[in-house]
Amino acid sequence: MMSQDELKQAVAKAAIQYVPVDCIVGVGTGSTANFFIDELARIKHKIRGAVASSEASAKRLQGHGIEVLSLNDAGSLPVYVDGADEITRHLHMIKGGGGALTREKIVAAASKKFICVCDASKLVDVLGKFPLPIEVVPMARSSVARQLVTLGGQPKLREGFTTDNGNIILDVHGLSIMNPVELESELDHIAGVVTNGLFARRGADVLLLGTAEGVKTMTV
Secondary structure (H helix, E strand, C coil): CCCHHHHHHHHHHHHHHHCCCCCEEEECCCHHHHHHHHHHHHCHHHCCEEEECCHHHHHHHHHCCCCECCHHHHCCEEEEEECCCEECCCCCEECCCCCCHHHHHHHHHCEEEEEEEEEHHHECCCECCCCEEEEECHHHHHHHHHHHHHCCCEEEECCCCCCCCCCEEEEEECCCECCHHHHHHHHHCCCCEEEECEECCCCCCEEEEEECCEEEEEEC
């Protein structure tokens, strides 16, 4: 049996084939993205640099000697590689377990192709068992929380955590998300919400899923 880390490493290796030569690549955040960064280091002479979705990923990239550019300087990116906390067969995702959802969503939106890399435990029929992270401006914490309760969720403040943008995270438990595209838009319209962790309007284009039988490639 392959361990979870071995599955993550396998999908990270598989994602390298989606990185064009001489490009600037968008890089996500989290344990699977870290494996991808380590694989990227092996071909760093073939790429121009990377745009990172968090300070943590930027540090890891720089540690490998990969140039990190700001998205403003890089412009449109050919590819973005990142993991997910949950993903469906429609390639809708919940992301933000690591708290980098806003920058992840921005880099994903600026990329032509989103390659999601996960192990098989992340594939679900319905999103919502994993608490949905929502980045909120601190002064709006209670008013946002009250509106989340009316939507049927139980919001909990992520204690002792501040995002790279200086905001807080409410993790919303108890949602069964039947229509992620609709809910993503609805949450974005709550005043004080910076971003929510539903990646459905702009889902993944390709899912590389690490399974016991090897890496499976899924598209919509």
